Amino acid sequence: DTGVSQNPRHKITKRGQNVTFRCDPISEHNRLYWYRQTLGQGPEFLTYFQNEAQLEKSRLLSDRFSAERPKGSFSTLEIQRTEQGDSAMYLCASSRQGVNTEAFFGQGTRLTVV
């Protein structure tokens, strides 16, 4: 599968711990997005990158969340001091630059905070 790849697929962590997720986009895509999806809901936008520049962050992204894309290729999403409310599926997507280009999603990282 040469699509968007996310690791790990599942993560269980204790409240207060830090976690980091990785996303590898489709190689020729210079846009990368992070979304969060809770059970029974649609994905909610968190942040996006064009190459290595983080161009927009949602108000949903509290100070405990940070995302990076240092070389414009893979991206990491870190959550510090996790809370039970952070439990969700974290989806990454990538797309080519351009107007209204298709976004391809990864399979997500399911985070459970206990």
Added chain:
Amino acid sequence: GENVEQHPSTLSVQEGDSAVIKCTYSDSASNYFPWYKQELGKRPQLIIDIRSNVGEKKDQRIAVTLNKTAKHFSLHITETQPEDSAVYFCAASRGAAGNKLTFGGGTRVLVKP
């Protein structure tokens, strides 16, 4: 910001019947409206999309219509099959805003054989 409402939240149809899912959006600047299908435990996958310069688009058994004046768009699936059972999400985007998507809440479709 953009708000997308989707109805119904669940839809049960008999195999061979049609299914219709409706979405409304709030931002008149939105100009791209994709539909994603998400099977249990899998990634969302684009099934069809429509841009604001088009009123209708069809791809085999799937069609999407857009009414810009009323700010609503709909997904139509004809001759439903059991493999159409999944959760469907509509979304809206302003092309100039980096293509970030605002999703509806999803419709769980069950096709009964």
